[in-house]
Amino acid sequence: MNPPFPSLLIANRGEIAVRIARACRELGIRSIGVYSEADAGALHVRTADQAVKIGPAEASKSYLNIERILAAAKQTGAMAVHPGYGFLAENADFAEAVIAAGLVWVGPPPAAMRAMGDKAGARALMEQASVPVVPGYQGKDDANLLEKAAAKIGFPLLVKAAGGGGGMGQRVVNAAGELGEAIESARREAQSAFGDGRLILEKYLPNARHIEFQVLGDQHGNLLHLFERECSLQRRRQKIVEETPSPLLDGKLRTEMGAASVAAASAVGYTNAGTVEFLVNPSTREFYFLEMNTRIQVEHPITEMVCGIDLVQWQLRIAAGEKLPFAQKDIKQNGHAIECRIYAEDPGSGFLPQAGRVLKLHLPQGEGVRVDAGVEEGSEVGVHYDPLLAKLIVHADDRAAALTKMQASLRETAYLGLTTNIDFLQDLLAHPRVQSGDYDTRFVESNMDELTRDDELLIEVLLAAALVDMQPASMLANGDGNQIPDPHSPWANPNNFRIGDN
């Protein structure tokens, strides 16, 4: 197979840049990375065939700097640009600038990005396309009209920014008396976050589940979905664990939502990979369009594992004009996949992001175990960017087997030198409600105390700590245990032999 294009610039960092570089390698494309001064030694720089420094650590001057990224593409002769997720991935101006520079944009048409980026406009479009939306109001943004609409929707309701997502400019309003203040503060936040203070109202569904559908469309009119991802395990609207299939959906609801996701994408002329997010009321089994993410998603690997389709490779091939060789009926869900996001953060102190060096890394291995990592042993994790260290993904025949495999894999995962959420993830997966699949978007926050209890320090751990403390300094530097400095040291036991020495 000829590569879709000879070279591609990856306008991102971390694990997704590493992931895209892998897809390039598999397709015979020369990959070009970009990096900020803080990332000079980062894994994603070494993984790409070439990499260009684009600016200082601040994202606004590097990974968000359109001019510098396009200059890097020109300098290296890149023929295409993949934006990854985050940073400029949903910036239609960037997509247009890439296209205007004569490069291939690996993503949807900029017009589709704009249509879905505007929450108020997207709601109206979805209503026209008969895709159910959460009952709400996206009309003229006037205090009086908002108040009337709120009374009609009923409480609790959500005040949301029309011009952006991610929970910024979002308020839960429990009663009419709180509305005025919520509108004011949401408007201030939306204005400063998105430069757009317009607001919409939505009915708040406190026990809803967050279930999204992966869509994929080529430039020849073929548009299909690759089933759902269950993303209800969240903390502050940040997904923590995702799985597919969803424990909630049955065949009927899955078919309905799949059709709605294709209708939603089709309404904006979507091509390439995208995700349609829905809220589902588990008691009534009604579903509502929430928003569409016009990019590759962090949690895309679980879909890849269950559907057996490499989404990033297809993003590149679709962008180059290839036709999808499969139809909706060819897409099957095979087994069950789970992803856990491993962050450098401290669950014991409010999930504060942690900085430091990965002194020792231990990763799980085995059939159906995948690690999409952004850092390696020796990597410095800084304060400038998202503290995502890696995504741990497992695939097994069914949900019970996948849960067991994920729990065993988490036990085998250690990022020593940093505080991580790995033990928290273990406790989360062990919870009876996660085991049974009966959880909603508020589950993590309402069970936080139970999920963040400190481990008791075992006396055996103190023994190990004391022994490590006695470790001769010479062994620390190079791991060479062959010197015999002190016959009484536990590290100089003559019966000792090193693992891997035989």
Added chain:
Amino acid sequence: MMSVFAYRGQSFAIGMSQTGSEYSVEVEGKLVSGRIIKTAQNQMHLEIKGIQQRVIWAKQGRKIWLHFDGRSYYVEKQAGSAVAGGSATSGERTLRAPMPGQVRQVLVQDGQVITAGETLVLLEAMKMEIRIQAPRQGKVARVAVKQGQSVEKEQTLVELE
């Protein structure tokens, strides 16, 4: 040898002793013994009560990270806690208090012959009992404190010959 490790804001004073290849730690009256069976880079196999346990570790100054039985732990060795000043066989003569406290009991006298790991003085600090143990066999040259006495951190408790 006495050491104090901090974990999640709590301090754990441990006494460590050695018998052959077997190392024992005593913490708050609980005792556990084990020996290192194998080592690899940043790994050791520890045998405790006949069960081998893989420990993955990292160390940076006083900071120690351990991966033990599927969980990760971060402990920090407290400053000045190496009572006998390092290895148990370094021939140290002075045993000092690892932290401020009170002498609960003095178990030896001047001139007494002692064995490695034998408890010489019991301290009470932060509502914990800290056993000051002999780092090696030998003879007590001088006991420098009395029962009930308050001691400062690093204050000399016992001198060995």
